[in-house]
Amino acid sequence: MTTPLGKDLLGLEELTGEQITLILDTAEPFKEISERSIKKVPTLRGSTIVNLFFENSTRTRISFEFAEKRLSADTVNVAASGSSVAKGETLVDTARNLEAMRIDMVVIRHSSSGAARFLAQRIESNVINAGDGTHEHPTQALLDLLTLRDHFKKIAGLKVCICGDVLHSRVARSNIWGLQKLGAEVAVCGPRSLMPNAIDDFGVKVFSRIEEAIEWADALNVLRLQLERMQAGYIPSLREYNRVFGVTRERLERAPRDVLILHPGPMNRGVEIDSDVADGPHSVILNQVTNGVAIRMAVLYLLQGGRPDLASAAMGAAN
């Protein structure tokens, strides 16, 4: 018996709709564990997990760490600064050294697209992609899907618009693939300079005006506008970005229906999203954070491999 997801979770592009649904369904009972007074189950007792973060992250790293600890795994955090990576060690050498200490899983965040796959092909441990360059951030998209499903009770047929810097966003890519596999209609909206040239190949609707996107959508997933983009000349100024593409209360009030607001964080209040929207009644931004822990617990659980040689004997003694 192989694990239902295979050895690694590298992205949503290579998963089927059934596998994605399985992760979401598995996350449901894990939500309850975080509400208990003893927030811990012994499921991954004895497993060692390394969180290898070559890029800054607060939310994702803490969320993975909570998920690991609530499943009773032993965790080690390695940040690029202050480790031998700063001395010029390669990614593979770092991972092989960790593996020589008998670890079971690696959660990796890296600034290069494809870093997670590169690592997964070279080590035996399970690899979970926690964001690689501008490629994918699968657990973020999964928690977005779970939050949408909580609210709308289904994903198929939903109209979801991803707004902002789609060009540089791994969250956008993972979301597009995940939403499409579950039968949602996907659109993107943002300045032309922040859209990939090949956006038409994704099979999504493209809006150039935020007003049109709001009129069309059931939910908006508002991406963070990375402030470096302004220096790089992608947009003229933050103020102008807010004036043209900002998700504001005035714009939402003109929508024909209530539009659910998601944001992967960290937010630039007053740039891509206004404070009264982020804190407003249709914002599920904090539900996303809560769901993130449950989703990551589900992924860790489903990647945990069984031993086929022992499985049949143990299955026979299921009661």
Next chain:
Amino acid sequence: MTHRSETILDAQAVERTLRRMADQIVESNGGADGLCIVGIQRRGVQLADRIVTYINESEKSAVPRGALDITLYRDDLQTVGPRPVVGATTLPGSIDGKYVVIVDDVLYTGRTIRAALDELADFGRPARIGLAVLIDRGGRELPIQPDFVGKKVNARTTDRVDVQVQEIDGSSGAILVSPKA
């Protein structure tokens, strides 16, 4: 391989047995006060519901009921791998100081009950924990014994005991499935 199935309990017998077990549970507790009935996912939950209904009928009580999914407490994740569908765990408020009776359909190796005891301990400290099973098929691998038994059968390791409940299977009963020699 062909199989031979033999009915251990039919629908009527299941009802009768569960009524008797409900009475025994109340008797051993000296009433319905402080009782809490917890079913193990999946079919234990429906059996627990039935038992609670019978207790409440006869005692005019409102005994709390809960559901326990022990998947995350299993000792065979490293061997069998993850079981795809994990059910819900819902316990009715605090179990501290209560007489908690765990209800399951079939008792075999005892490993499920071991896991259930571990899980209950994470929720509180009951005054006492009891075990009620519809079928005890023998074959224990751990020192665990039931307090309330619907029916005892001697099943061989190659046999399978299947309990069916209306809500999941559309019919109610218990059958012994053995490979034909």
